Amino acid sequence: MDDIQSQFVEKILANTSAALKTTGEAFAPSNIALCKYWGKRDASLNLPINSSLSISLGKLGTRTSIRVSDVDRVVLNGAELDAESSFALRVQGFLNLFRPALGDPCFEVITENNIPTAAGLASSASGFAALVLALDQLAGWNLGRRELSMLARMGSGSASRSVFEGFVLWHAGCLTDGTDSYAHRLDYEWPEFRIGVLELTASAKPVGSRDGMNRTVETSALYESWPAQAGADLVAIRDSIASRDFRLLGKTAERNALSMHATMLSAWPPLLYLMPESIEQIHKVQRVRSNGLEIYLTIDAGPNIKLLFLADNEQDVCAAFPNLQVIRPFD
Amino acid sequence: MDDIQSQFVEKILANTSAALKTTGEAFAPSNIALCKYWGKRDASLNLPINSSLSISLGKLGTRTSIRVSDVDRVVLNGAELDAESSFALRVQGFLNLFRPALGDPCFEVITENNIPTAAGLASSASGFAALVLALDQLAGWNLGRRELSMLARMGSGSASRSVFEGFVLWHAGCLTDGTDSYAHRLDYEWPEFRIGVLELTASAKPVGSRDGMNRTVETSALYESWPAQAGADLVAIRDSIASRDFRLLGKTAERNALSMHATMLSAWPPLLYLMPESIEQIHKVQRVRSNGLEIYLTIDAGPNIKLLFLADNEQDVCAAFPNLQVIRPFD
Numbered sequence: 001m002d003d004i005q006s007q008f009v010e011k012i013l014a015n016t017s018a019a020l021k022t023t024g025e026a027f028a029p030s031n032i033a034l035c036k037y038w039g040k041r042d043a044s045l046n047l048p049i050n051s052s053l054s055i056s057l058g059k060l061g062t063r064t065s066i067r068v069s070d071v072d073r074v075v076l077n078g079a080e081l082d083a084e085s086s087f088a089l090r091v092q093g094f095l096n097l098f099r100p101a102l103g104d105p106c107f108e109v110i111t112e113n114n115i116p117t118a119a120g121l122a123s124s125a126s127g128f129a130a131l132v133l134a135l136d137q138l139a140g141w142n143l144g145r146r147e148l149s150m151l152a153r154m155g156s157g158s159a160s161r162s163v164f165e166g167f168v169l170w171h172a173g174c175l176t177d178g179t180d181s182y183a184h185r186l187d188y189e190w191p192e193f194r195i196g197v198l199e200l201t202a203s204a205k206p207v208g209s210r211d212g213m214n215r216t217v218e219t220s221a222l223y224e225s226w227p228a229q230a231g232a233d234l235v236a237i238r239d240s241i242a243s244r245d246f247r248l249l250g251k252t253a254e255r256n257a258l259s260m261h262a263t264m265l266s267a268w269p270p271l272l273y274l275m276p277e278s279i280e281q282i283h284k285v286q287r288v289r290s291n292g293l294e295i296y297l298t299i300d301a302g303p304n305i306k307l308l309f310l311a312d313n314e315q316d317v318c319a320a321f322p323n324l325q326v327i328r329p330f331d
Numbered sequence: 332m333d334d335i336q337s338q339f340v341e342k343i344l345a346n347t348s349a350a351l352k353t354t355g356e357a358f359a360p361s362n363i364a365l366c367k368y369w370g371k372r373d374a375s376l377n378l379p380i381n382s383s384l385s386i387s388l389g390k391l392g393t394r395t396s397i398r399v400s401d402v403d404r405v406v407l408n409g410a411e412l413d414a415e416s417s418f419a420l421r422v423q424g425f426l427n428l429f430r431p432a433l434g435d436p437c438f439e440v441i442t443e444n445n446i447p448t449a450a451g452l453a454s455s456a457s458g459f460a461a462l463v464l465a466l467d468q469l470a471g472w473n474l475g476r477r478e479l480s481m482l483a484r485m486g487s488g489s490a491s492r493s494v495f496e497g498f499v500l501w502h503a504g505c506l507t508d509g510t511d512s513y514a515h516r517l518d519y520e521w522p523e524f525r526i527g528v529l530e531l532t533a534s535a536k537p538v539g540s541r542d543g544m545n546r547t548v549e550t551s552a553l554y555e556s557w558p559a560q561a562g563a564d565l566v567a568i569r570d571s572i573a574s575r576d577f578r579l580l581g582k583t584a585e586r587n588a589l590s591m592h593a594t595m596l597s598a599w600p601p602l603l604y605l606m607p608e609s610i611e612q613i614h615k616v617q618r619v620r621s622n623g624l625e626i627y628l629t630i631d632a633g634p635n636i637k638l639l640f641l642a643d644n645e646q647d648v649c650a651a652f653p654n655l656q657v658i659r660p661f662d
Contacts, residue, residue, distance in 0.1 A: 221560035222553045222593050229552035229597070251599065258601050262553050262593035266560070268582065270589050272614065276607030283603065 004044045005154065008178050009097045012150055016141040018102055022067060024138030028129030028152075028162045029061035030115050032195060032306055034253040034298065035234040036260045037157050037170065038226065039217045045178035046157045049217070050230035052170045053186075053237050054161045055193065058329045061126035061162070062113050066134045069108035076111055094128065094155045095135075102139055128155030129162030149182040166330070167241055169234070188241050194314055195327040196307035200277040209301045212264060212271050220267040229259055250296030250308050257298040264301075275303040288320050295320075335375045336485065339509050340428045343481055347472040349433055353398060355469030359460030359483075359493045360392035361446050363526060363637055365584040365629065366565040367591045368488050368501065369557065370548045376509035377488045380548070381561035383501045384517075384568050385492045386524065389660045392457035392493070393444050397465045400439035407442055425459065425486045426466075433470055440465075459486030460493035480513040497661070498572055500565070519572050525645055526658040527638035531608040540632045543595060543602050551598040560590055581627030581639050588629040595632075606634040619651050626651075 031054040039049035072095070074081045074088045081088040095107055109131065113123050132152040136143050143151070145163055149170075153160035161168040164185040173181030207215070216223050233256040240249035264271035274282075282305065285297045293316055296308045307324065309317050318324055362385040370380035403426070405412045405419045412419040426438055440462065444454045463483040467474050474482070476494055480501075484491035492499040495516040504512030538546070547554050564587040571580035595602035605613075613636065616628045624647055627639045638655065640648050649655050 220590075221563070222556045222590055225553045225556045232552070255597060255599050255601065259553055259597035262596040265593040265596065266586060266590035268586050269617065270586065270613075272610065272617075274610060276610045279603065279605060279607045279610050282601075283606075286600065286603075 002044055005097055006100070008045055009101070009151065009154070011177070011179065012143070012147050013098075013101050013141065016139075016143065019140035020068065020102065021138055021140055023065055024067070024134040024136065025063070025065040026130050026133030026137060027061060027063045028126045028133055028159075029056040029058060029165060030123065030126040031056045031158065031161045031168065032298065033158065033161075033300070034237050034249065034308075035230055035256050036300070038230070038260045038263065038301075039213050039223065040157070041172075042176070042178065043214075045181075046153050047178050047181050048157055048170070048172045050227045051172040051234050052158075052161070052230070053234050054158070054168050054170070055195070055329050056162065056165045056168060057115075057195070057327055058165070058331050060115050060327060062111055062115075062123060062130040064109060064111040064127070064130035064134045066107055066109050066131065066138050068105045068138075070106060072106045073108045074111070075109070077113060090155075091131070094131070097154060098135060098139075124156040125158040125162040128152050128159035131155065132159070133163060146182045146184065149184075150178065153178075153181065169238065186238065186241060189330055190241065190244065191328075191330045192311040193329055194307075194309050194311060194317075195329065196309065196317060196321060196324040197327065198281055198305040198307065198321060198324060200281065200304050201275055205273065205302055207271060207273075212273075212301050215269075215271060216263050216267045218267075220263050222266040223263045226259065226263050230256065246294065246310055250294070253298050253308060254296040257300075260301070261299060273302050274299070278303045278305060281305045284321075293317065293320065333375055336428055337431070339376055340432070340482070340485070342508070342510065343474070343478050344432050344472065347470075347474065350471035351399065351433065352469055352471055354396055355398070355465040355467065356394070356396040357461050357464030357468060358392060358394045359457045359464055359490075360387040360389060360496060361454065361457040362387045362489065362492045362499065363629065364489065364492075364631070365568050365580070365639075366561055366587050367631070369561070369591045369594065369632075370544050370554065371488070372503075373507070373509065374545075376512075377484050377491075378509050378512050379488055379501070379503045381558045382503040382565050383489075383492070383561070384565050385489070385499050385501070386526070386660050387493065387496045387499060388446075388526070388658055389496070389662050391446050391658060393442055393446075393454060393461040395440060395442040395458070395461035395465045397438055397440050397462065397469050399436045399469075401437060403437045404439045405442070406440070408444060421486075422462070425462070428485060429466060429470075455487040456489040456493040459483050459490035462486065463490075464494065477513045477515065480515075481509065484509075484512065500569065517569065517572060520661055521572065521575065522659075522661045523642040524660055525638075525640050525642060525648075526660065527640065527648060527652060527655040528658065529612055529636040529638065529652060529655060531612065531635050532606055536604065536633055538602060538604075543604075543632050546600075546602060547594050547598045549598075551594050553597040554594045557590065557594050561587065577625065577641055581625070584629050584639060585627040588631075591632070592630060604633050605630070609634045609636060612636045615652075624648065624651065 033054040035053040037052040041047045129152045148163045149160045160183045167186040170183040236252045364385040366384040368383040372378045372380045460483045479494045480491045491514045498517040501514040567583045
């Protein structure tokens with residue numbers, strides 16, 4: 001916790017009054033970015049260089065409850081975490097931001113992910129979003145979604161998007177104090193939208209996203225072109241959602257993801273999250289698509305591939321990719 | 332053959348007089364770019380967007396003889412090619428540029444590559460360089476190396492570098508008539524310099540380099556940053572050769588190659604020459620290097636990996652990469 005972070009949280013909580021309840025509980029969905037967040041303009045406030053756009057994953061996400069306790073405790077998927085484990089430390093560090101406003105309590109946090117293990121779906125996004133929503137309930141702040149989005153952002157950038165369902169846009173903002181960098185839901189449903197998760201590897205990433213994006217911004221010459229491309233991609237994806245132009249959405253999302261990986265490839269030392277299996281599946285998607293199946297892919301900062309397609313093609317896609325886990329975000 | 336190409340060749344041959352001999356014969360080495368040529372500013376004259384820098388491969392390359400004949404014939408590695416095969420057509424098209432100056436003869440071309448098959452070493456570079464050198468002998472033009480480099484360029488961009496041994500710099504030039512885009516040898520020897528060829532796959536590339544670079548220039552947003560990066564890389568590599576700073580050379584060459592592949596990855600449709608085996612070997616190089624072995628890699632527009640190292644480490648590199656074919660460019 002640094003002064004800048006404390007001042008930011010104070011600002012967000014300025015017009016609230018706490019009325020501590022016994023417990024707070026909330027669910028937040030995981031999300032997959034169609035236009036990726038890659039690069040920070042401010043590490044302390046988690047302010048991104050570019051705006052991003054995601055789809056929330058409906059019932060897949062994190063349920064968290066929080067209550068005041070005599071010591072800090074974090075229970076993840078039924079098991080109490082060592083207080084010195086990196087996840088427990090990260091949660092405690094995040095809660096430190098809110099203790100002054102609540103009379104310096106300790107907290108018990110019980111959190112459950114129903115995201116399939118190792119599917120390469122970020123749990124930190126839904127995790128910090130659910131924690132903020134639960135905390136808002138506990139404290140009785142009754143904050144608006146915009147403020148909740150900004151508080152979730154302090155835990156993990158992409159968590160700012162997980163306080164909403166459906167298609168979500170996270171504005172990069174331009175203010176240095178971070179008060180214009182929040183997400184909002186786009187007013188479109190697309191019930192036929194499908195995401196297919198190809199689980200390729202469950203091994204931990206050799207370099208975390210935070211370090212990966214810093215290394216890219218600092219050392220990749222090609223990163224210079226990224227913000228403009230991401231800006232153009234975001235507009236194209238938003239338009240494609242409004243007009244239900246799946247081809248435009250898919251193509252733009254795929255190119256956006258591969259371009260993000262491209263910026264990493266030109267970093268030093270080179271960042272290559274893709275594994276041999278990832279390349280095999282990318283080539284397979286290209287092959288299947290050239291045979292006429294309308295299917296695109298996206299990849300986060302990791303090796304796993306997510307497929308994008310519409311309900312009409314679900315059967316064919318599942319035939320081409322056995323063991324695919326299909327997600328229906330608007331179910 | 333178009334007018335612009337004919338005019339260019341006329342200009343280069345302007346101060347020569349032909350004195351046709353019975354036969355011309357020459358050898359030209361293959362070359363590997365340490366700073367890659369990627370993107371044309373003029374397709375007709377094969378003028379590049381960025382300057383490039385390569386190392387010629389000593390005795391590995393192409394030996395070609397040419398003589399006047401009653402019909403066009405191309406014999407490659409002992410087998411006469413079908414006149415309609417793509418390689419024979421490419422050779423004939425190239426020779427068309429020179430027939431007017433020599434009284435419209437037909438030619439028999441006999442060409443032998445001693446480059447290991449499928450090692451991912453370009454044979455078009457050494458092939459067109461050897462053809463131009465042999466043609467110069469046959470015609471008795473007695474052209475300088477700079478002019479020979481420009482004529483070889485008309486067959487294949489990277490052939491402009493294969494008329495020289497050692498480290499070679501190909502100037503992009505800026506004139507629209509192509510007369511300032513030629514290669515020259517850098518005046519440095521580095522006898523300890525080693526290249527290791529990892530033969531991963533012998534399959535033909537799904538998209539040729541020419542089409543690949545055009546697609547990248549036309550559709551990749553990240554390509555915008557490439558010319559400036561290549562320019563900076565070239566200066567760093569030239570300096571590293573002058574000061575024998577192998578670490579700087581290796582790092583810059585590796586990042587340059589991966590950045591070229593990065594520009595392809597952000598093209599549409601995405602260009603992914605890398606195969607699962609390539610990724611495995613890139614990860615292995617990173618692992619071996621982080622264990623202290625001074626080794627770097629470069630990759631052309633294909634799946635095969637070339638290792639860069641110094642003589643001192645040859646034994647350790649061969650132990651880590653069995654079946655490595657080691658090339659000593661200054662032998």
